[in-house]
Amino acid sequence: MNTASWETAGQLVAWLDEHSAATTPEVTRLLRVLKIQEEAGEVAEALHGVMGSNPRKGASHDWADVEKELCDVILTAMVALATVSDRAEEVFQHHLARVAARSLDASAVDRPHPLPRRGDPDRVTGAGGRHDLGGH
Numbered sequence: 001m002n003t004a005s006w007e008t009a010g011q012l013v014a015w016l017d018e019h020s021a022a023t024t025p026e027v028t029r030l031l032r033v034l035k036i037q038e039e040a041g042e043v044a045e046a047l048h049g050v051m052g053s054n055p056r057k058g059a060s061h062d063w064a065d066v067e068k069e070l071c072d073v074i075l076t077a078m079v080a081l082a083t084v085s086d087r088a089e090e091v092f093q094h095h096l097a098r099v100a101a102r103s104l105d106a107s108a109v110d111r112p113h114p115l116p117r118r119g120d121p122d123r124v125t126g127a128g129g130r131h132d133l134g135g136h
Contacts, residue, residue, distance in 0.1 A: 001078070006089040009078040016079070032080040039076045043069040 016032075023031070046069045048054050049061025082088040 001089070001092060003089065006078070006082070006092075009075070009082045009088065012075075012079050013082045029080075029084050032076075032083045036073060036076050036080055039069065039073045043073055045069075 017028075020028070043066065046061040046065040049057060049059065050063060050066060052059040054060070078088070078092075081092060085091050
């Protein structure tokens with residue numbers, strides 16, 4: 001994901017903050033993370049539609065529907081991450097690099113400096129308080 005994508009996700013967070021029903025910060029974070037599951041269910045529904053596995057509905061979707069729903073999952077996860085962390089892009093890039101390093105040829109992966117661990121003075125702080133990213 002490029003910086004412009006994360007800037008857009010941040011704008012969506014601000015828009016949601018302004019236009020959503022008033023809740024506590026904890027409930028806001030919870031609802032935004034739970035929204036990922038809702039969107040994942042829509043991917044499953046579209047995939048069932050592509051496969052025609054629901055005899056009542058038949059072939060009700062195509063692969064473009066699956067693509068759209070997958071994009072909704074990605075965007076919803078970006079918004080959720082940007083809601084719980086004020087360093088969402090950095091956190092994501094670090095995690096992506098770690099997964100790539102353990103899955104791909106290590107010589108083909110750029111490795112960023114590690115994020116601070118629990119107890120470090122530079123520990124990640126997000127919108128909802130302190131977050132330990134070391135164990136993920």
